[in-house]
Amino acid sequence: MIRLLLFLVLISNQTLGQTADQSAIESIKKNGGLVLPSPGGDNRWEVQFQLRGRNLNDAGLKDVAKLKNLIELNLRDTKITSAGLTHLKGLVNLTRLHLERTNVDDTGIVHLKGLTKLRYLNLYNTKITDKALEHLADLKNLEQLYVWQTDVTTVGIENLKKKLPSLTIVKGIDLSKIIPVKKEEPKPENDLRWLPEGGAEKPPEKSITGEFTIIRFVNKRNKAVKLFWIDYGGKPKLYGIIDPGAERRQNTYEDAVWMIADEQEMPLGYFVTGREFARAIIPK
């Protein structure tokens, strides 16, 4: 009898816990949140809003706060603000929290002070400053902190590192220091020979592949021309139209055959590429 009673109590407790969670989960899902079981035991949850729940606002966080055993929470790109973070205070089991790309500022970070199990906190592209980092000094389990694209300074980072020496703080790079790849456009070294359609010298029937090269086509005609590559099987493949007087830069390989045709696709002549970067002048 006792055994049975105990059994019943167990069942009802679990049922109650599940019911509380289930109603919270329903509300989270209505807001576009994704609820996943988190490994390591029953009723441990991971909640993600960053994919379909970006319209989540501070009010919606109330439902999230009901999942007491929430382990991971992703609020990236949502509409939450610092005021909403007050709802997270009770989520003491959180180990990973994504707040990046939200309007959260220093005043919101105060509410995270008691989340001592936090190991991962992402605050990149938020409005935080060094002040926010001061609020994190008691999070002894914090291993990773992300502050790229914020007003956090190296001074603030050094101060926090003194209190949490094993914490990795990722400040990221300064985007203004990125230097685009400088493309050195090779100068054409010679002009390819023009082989007119019906002329004495015939072009090869098809392209053969070789080393990479670049050809600059120059249309000296007073009409547009169509540019065809003669493929490895001998079939013409349209690559584009070159307007009168226009130029076209074309990646190709050596031993490729390029056909120039008029707008009605009647062949006018051919070029055969070599290994060097070259010009291909389409005559008047």
Add this chain to the structure above:
Amino acid sequence: MSHYESFDPKPEAPVDIRGEFKPINTATPGIQFSEHIPLISKHSNKLAIVRSVHHNNGAHSGAVYLNLTGHQPEGQIKAKGRKNWPSITSVISHFHRPLAGIPNAIRMPYSMYDNGRQMAGESAGWLGAKYDPILMRTPAGEPYGGVSRYDDPALNLKLNLDKQRISDRLTLLEQLDHSLGQRLGNSTAYEKLDHYRQMAADMLLGSPVREAYDLEKEDHRIRDMYGDHIGGQSLLLARRLVEAGVPVVQAVCSAGDLAGGGGDNWDTHRNHFPKMKNRLLPVFDRAVSALLTDLEMRGMLDETLVVFLTDFGRTPKINANGGRDHHPGVYSLAFAGGGINGGQVYGASDRNGIEPASGACTPADIHATVFKAMGINHNAELHDQLDRPYRICDGKPLPIA
């Protein structure tokens, strides 16, 4: 990709083997890379390099299949064969399902071809069409040099149709389906079509994937960081797709066609050193280091597993054309991110880079390592379309996590 000119330089080897490039120090004491990946070498603390992978398949088609599926090709394999083993991308997406409207897996920017023949190993094989990765063209970046012969159908999300028009058309389609469906019953081909159409519609109408595809929305300085090349922009798009909830993305850092050593790709049978130095490694170096920087500063690296695969290494002896030929005897791969301890080298090749000297492992072991890092039991069974069970992997995870 040549192990000598990337992750496993051999300065002690004779000159006709070690080649023209010198080793450089990385950010990790005791680990050296080849000199023309200076940017990646600064990220060595994030990388686990495996220098002892080997297999016995010296043809691109077989080696690509082996590295992408983790299984030896049996008999004649065809690119779209439903008897093929599924690509690792398909298997992962089976265990990590995306939200509705997000593809299981995406691959880009080209299918891989070997001298005119599309290679097997990139599709879902016996897992069924539902798990085929979607081929996506990268919307920006300078094309790979030369002409690509192939133009297989790829998803293009750059359509300028407005949502209302798409919705209207879909409603019309649904009405047609209703009558058509009644007549055709549930034929497999029809279901397959329906699956793709639903997914395409979801994506066009407002999936995060569509937004991710628009590289114009990315900070132009970030785009510069990756490099204005399809290789770089592919990895940037890969990051955006992962952010948008795509479970697995495959990016091929080469032109679509392996044109027999003359093409602008890693099959460097001729002029190996100038090609590697001037055209191939700079793109790889810039794109990969940008990806690692980007993932790290967004806090994504420990949630994202990055794996570098290749078909095989290149021969020790430099041939008469200044090239290196196919060498599956030993080669190097790299891991970074989720569940991997960086700053380490697993295994070693011998003094001349000919075969493994320690920690010999196979593509199947690499796959087991990936599965373990992704929280997937590498001994799990999956069933084909006829419900026959297959154990997904024959390898053992490497102790690099």
